[in-house]
Amino acid sequence: MAGSSSSPGLVDTLLQRSLDDLIKALRSHPAGEPSIISRALEEIRREIRSTDPDTKSVALQKLTYLSSLHSIDMSWASFHAVELLPSTSLSLKRLAYLAASLSFHPSSDLLLLTTNQLRKDLSPSSPSPILSLALEFLSVAASPDLARDLTPEIHSLLSSPKPPIRAKAAAAALRVFTRCPDSVRIAFKRLVDNLDPSSDPRVISSAVGVFCELSASDPKPFLPLAPEFYRLLVNSKNNWVLIKVLKLFARLAPLEPRLANRIVDPICEHLRRSNAKSLVLECIHTVAVSLADYDHAVRLAVDKMREFLSCDDDPNLRYLGLHALSMLGPRHSWAVEENKQVIIKSLNDPDPNIRREALHLIMGMLFDSNVVEISMLLVSFASKLTPNPEFCNEILGAVLLACGRNVYELVMDFDWYVTLLGEMARNPHCAKGEEIERQLVDIGLRVKDARSELVRVVRDLLIDPALLGNPSIHRILSASAWVSGEYVEFSRNPLEVLEALLQPRTNLLPTSVRAVYMQAVFKVLTFCFCSYLESLDDGQILSSLGNTISGDGCQEESDAATVRFVTNDNTMVGSVDDDGATDCMPGSLMGSVKLNGPFTHESILYMLNLIETSLAPLSECGEVEVQDRSRGILCLIHMLREFQVLNCNEEALRKDCRVIEIANLMTGVFSQELGPISASAQKRVSVPDGLILKDNLADLTAVLGEEVEVSGSVTTSFFHRNHHHVETGDESKTSTESTSLLSEHRKRHELYYLPAEKDEIQSNDYPPANDPQLPVSQGGASEDLVEFTDQPFLSRQTKPTKPRPVVVKLDDGDVQHNSAPRPTVDLKDDLLSGAVRDVLFGNEDKPKQSQMRSSKSQRRKKDPLTSVESASHLKESVNFVHVEHGSSSSKSSRRHSHSTEKQSSPGGSMDKEERSHKNSMNSHHHHRKNKHRQREDVLSNLVPHTPVIQDFLL
Amino acid sequence: MIRAVIVMSTQGKPRLTKFYDFQTPEKQQELIRMVYGVLCNRPENVSNFIKADDIFGPDSKLVYKNLATLYFVFVFDSSENELAMLDLIQVFVETLDRCFKNVCELDVVFNFNKMHTILNEVILGGQVLETSSEEVMKAIEEISRLENKLESVALKSSGEDFVGAIGVVLNNVAF
Structure with a gap:
């Protein structure tokens, strides 16, 4: 049986399932997809090894399908695709190329095996479909090696007599150029020739597209081509070409001031004449980006934008119109002003893109004069966006960002702003808790004048039991608790705050926030107790209370208070259970003990009882932080109760020095003012002698491992009051020693600190802030919007009613660095633009090619060619070219042979060059070849960066 | 440059995918899933452009068109004009329509190779070739x-x- 060895292949061939069979199977059992695919893969693995090309190709086709649409890895089958590439049958070849271009990794070794076949298929005599296949493959999968090896083929195809092939060769050249910058030296000129207006529009379009793409990272080397582009801009009738040319000019114009002057008229012409919206849009973009100085062009562009904006039936045009408007930027704010009505209405558009652009535009128009109206409008608008929480938060985020920018640069009236923050917190969809939390604390630290209003705002938030049920604002409540504890002296009714902090619904809070609440309770208690003692000292209270309270009476009083508290507590708990939570505001509940101003003996006792009752259960809490704090407070209360005097006579109390001592101690704990601390404070501290920072602390973690872990589990931001070292900026400047200790301490206990702030404090005496009640806008969203459109964005308001309070800032450059780091041009791009520059600025060196060829064999040996190697190799060769050129041409070029940038040639010689260039311009059309030669000669005397080409345009 | 062309059903099943920068099959699947996640949440009669920076990297947008049961999606960067890309989708769909005589999803499903052949004539290496x-x-x-x-x-x-x-x-x- 001689045929038996080949028969399995034949059986496979006859019974092989086609791609259609596979697709049908997949479609008929959508649920069993994985099993069908794995069975198919098994078949494919067998079939693809077949010696019969048809069987192999069908298997490859099925695999390609599965890989492309079902994400099956097919890298293992790459070799089989390579095997089929040389097929004489076009259909097999097509399958092989499809598989290869969809699946080949550009760094695959197998690509080297395709080189010869590609060279064959790319020969100018191949039929178009085969050329197309090879070019398509090259345009997607070319590796640097492949690109280098096939550059000559691309070079010859760029002048192919068939326009579609030339267009494809141009598109493929893009890949070849980017993969192998050296190839620019060989093929670039041919590509430039394809820009000739007599070429087929497809070829021009493709070539311009490649230039547009190449100029994206570094447009500078393309300046010499400006005349060609200009000719296209004026003469071409093809919108695709015009769009790409406009993109190119948008990049080139900022580099060459005289260019703008030249192109502004043709662009305006296109703006006026063209019916193609895409072209009009591109003109608008170009004007916005590069021609913003030409008022008539901007005027025209804005008119076109307005046409876009008024297309009610086409959301695309409205969106793009708004987008273009925002590109004009603040320089032409009148354009936004003009279209204000549309923009504001767009906030209500069903299209999220349009809403977002409108919001962006509005935020771009924010000035200190209108920030109040716009922000209030937006926040109240956001609160009505119930069906769209996402956009609502986008608005809130935008307002927070705009107002918080650059340490609240725009905000003149902080009382207003903290009220606004409170309003935002009450938005039921608010998900910006973290940012609001940060700003509440930050303003507290930075703006002394705002503290009283801040305390009022957070008090409203704290006493509202309904808010406790919304987890997304727990962070805000945490900040509120901290603020009300830290600045309790501004509180009108500390007792009320205390009750809010201890209300039963606080058990809904996460423990980390509860711990903050407790610390705040501690601060409030301390404040109340101490101010009570102070008031005793002043003796004012004695006269009023001394008569009524004496000995036993006092005891009774205190009992009564306890009893009353207990009953009230019960009713409160009861009403919460009845879900009448909103009715039982702790403040109103304790009407009888309502306090404004100095504390009475009675109220202090009530306070102690209240704390004791509320915190007692928490001393058993599982969360250490909460347990710790509650026990600390309870201990303090216990200690205070130890003194019998507290329960009897005020006179005695006043004289008891132990109580005074405790009071002083407690005040001392909290008396130092907190301020923002520079993020770079740590760096400014010199390490004291004898302190070894790099000591290995591994042992320490071994010993303390558990404890460290436990404390690490509690993440809170506000506990730094326990540590006494927080300093103001003034001090930190003078005493580096203590700062270093502080920083050291901070470093270790980072957890317990506020996130480091950017600015320092400047102590000053602030005038007390006013207390404006800003009207909260009412009414339907759309009404508001319409109403607002009557007001101009740019209303230069009357002078603010009061001076802006001092906002604490640092002077050591801690301002946020808004400027993004300059994008680093990567090596490839650098090489590429270098090569383009060489070609366009006149290094037409034939030797380059031979050099490249000879280097090929070397490169192949060290196969994983590192980019560094190739880079250095290339740099050398570039230098080589320069030197060579210098020696062969005039002396002056030697002077510039190594200078690549930023030298300017003397003006006299420049003039001469310009004149000679104009001559060359006249004979331009007749001597295309000559032109390059001439330009090169001229350029050899000039520095590459002073583009001679400007002269064509003048 | 055009970065990718994706045709997928309104159920999120890919019907044609072409990435002009190499992506591994897993990455392709992830990208397609993310694109679908964005598309299926778009209301009707809204604009066809979406900023796609968080899917395809910086400076990328996508334009889509929903025709019958298919989404046609082109991903592109700032070197392309938005409205021109929308036109190009139209060109592509028109060509399919001519080629298959009233194209429907089934044609797209069963003509894997032909779809790629047509696409390669319209776009090559991310550059628009033929309109x-x-x-x-x-x-x-x-x-x-x-x-x-x-x-x-x-x-x-x-x-x-x-x-x-x-x-x-x-x-x-x-x-």
Whole structure:
């Protein structure tokens, strides 16, 4: 049986399932997809090894399908695709190329095996479909090696007599150029020739597209081509070409001031004449980006934008119109002003893109004069966006960002702003808790004048039991608790705050926030107790209370208070259970003990009882932080109760020095003012002698491992009051020693600190802030919007009613660095633009090619060619070219042979060059070849960066 | 530059995918899923452009068109004009329509190779090549003409082998 060895292949061939069979199977059992695919893969693995090309190709086709649409890895089958590439049958070849271009990794070794076949298929005599296949493959999968090896083929195809092939060769050249910058030296000129207006529009379009793409990272080397582009801009009738040319000019114009002057008229012409919206849009973009100085062009562009904006039936045009408007930027704010009505209405558009652009535009128009109206409008608008929480938060985020920018640069009236923050917190969809939390604390630290209003705002938030049920604002409540504890002296009714902090619904809070609440309770208690003692000292209270309270009476009083508290507590708990939570505001509940101003003996006792009752259960809490704090407070209360005097006579109390001592101690704990601390404070501290920072602390973690872990589990931001070292900026400047200790301490206990702030404090005496009640806008969203459109964005308001309070800032450059780091041009791009520059600025060196060829064999040996190697190799060769050129041409070029940038040639010689260039311009059309030669000669005397080409345009 | 072309059903099943920068199959799947996640949440009658920076990296947008049960998605960067890309989708769909005579999703499903062939005539290496569906049709016809020509040559030479092979199989079965 001689045929038996080949028969399995034949059986496979006859019974092989086609791609259609596979697709049908997949479609008929959508649920069993994985099993069908794995069975198919098994078949494919067998079939693809077949010696019969048809069987192999069908298997490859099925695999390609599965890989492309079902994400099956097919890298293992790459070799089989390579095997089929040389097929004489076009259909097999097509399958092989499809598989290869969809699946080949550009760094695959197998690509080297395709080189010869590609060279064959790319020969100018191949039929178009085969050329197309090879070019398509090259345009997607070319590796640097492949690109280098096939550059000559691309070079010859760029002048192919068939326009579609030339267009494809141009598109493929893009890949070849980017993969192998050296190839620019060989093929670039041919590509430039394809820009000739007599070429087929497809070829021009493709070539311009490649230039547009190449100029994206570094447009500078393309300046010499400006005349060609200009000719296209004026003469071409093809919108695709015009769009790409406009993109190119948008990049080139900022580099060459005289260019703008030249192109502004043709662009305006296109703006006026063209019916193609895409072209009009591109003109608008170009004007916005590069021609913003030409008022008539901007005027025209804005008119076109307005046409876009008024297309009610086409959301695309409205969106793009708004987008273009925002590109004009603040320089032409009148354009936004003009279209204000549309923009504001767009906030209500069903299209999220349009809403977002409108919001962006509005935020771009924010000035200190209108920030109040716009922000209030937006926040109240956001609160009505119930069906769209996402956009609502986008608005809130935008307002927070705009107002918080650059340490609240725009905000003149902080009382207003903290009220606004409170309003935002009450938005039921608010998900910006973290940012609001940060700003509440930050303003507290930075703006002394705002503290009283801040305390009022957070008090409203704290006493509202309904808010406790919304987890997304727990962070805000945490900040509120901290603020009300830290600045309790501004509180009108500390007792009320205390009750809010201890209300039963606080058990809904996460423990980390509860711990903050407790610390705040501690601060409030301390404040109340101490101010009570102070008031005793002043003796004012004695006269009023001394008569009524004496000995036993006092005891009774205190009992009564306890009893009353207990009953009230019960009713409160009861009403919460009845879900009448909103009715039982702790403040109103304790009407009888309502306090404004100095504390009475009675109220202090009530306070102690209240704390004791509320915190007692928490001393058993599982969360250490909460347990710790509650026990600390309870201990303090216990200690205070130890003194019998507290329960009897005020006179005695006043004289008891132990109580005074405790009071002083407690005040001392909290008396130092907190301020923002520079993020770079740590760096400014010199390490004291004898302190070894790099000591290995591994042992320490071994010993303390558990404890460290436990404390690490509690993440809170506000506990730094326990540590006494927080300093103001003034001090930190003078005493580096203590700062270093502080920083050291901070470093270790980072957890317990506020996130480091950017600015320092400047102590000053602030005038007390006013207390404006800003009207909260009412009414339907759309009404508001319409109403607002009557007001101009740019209303230069009357002078603010009061001076802006001092906002604490640092002077050591801690301002946020808004400027993004300059994008680093990567090596490839650098090489590429270098090569383009060489070609366009006149290094037409034939030797380059031979050099490249000879280097090929070397490169192949060290196969994983590192980019560094190739880079250095290339740099050398570039230098080589320069030197060579210098020696062969005039002396002056030697002077510039190594200078690549930023030298300017003397003006006299420049003039001469310009004149000679104009001559060359006249004979331009007749001597295309000559032109390059001439330009090169001229350029050899000039520095590459002073583009001679400007002269064509003048 | 055009970075990718994706045709997918409104159920999120990919029907045609072409990435002009290499992506591994897993990455492709992830990208397609993310694109679908964005598309299926778009309300009707809104603009067709979406900023896609968080899917395809910085400076990328996508334009989509929903036709019957299919989404046509082009991903592109700032070197392309938005409205031109929308037009290009139209060109592509028109060509499909000419090619398949009233194209429907099934045509797209069962003509994997042909879809790619058409796409390659419209876009090459991320660059727009051809914007006239007529020219694309011409190129497609030329391919099939050449294919037939080469096929008939190949058949003549291999036809006898095939008959012989069948004979061997039949012999094996007989014995």
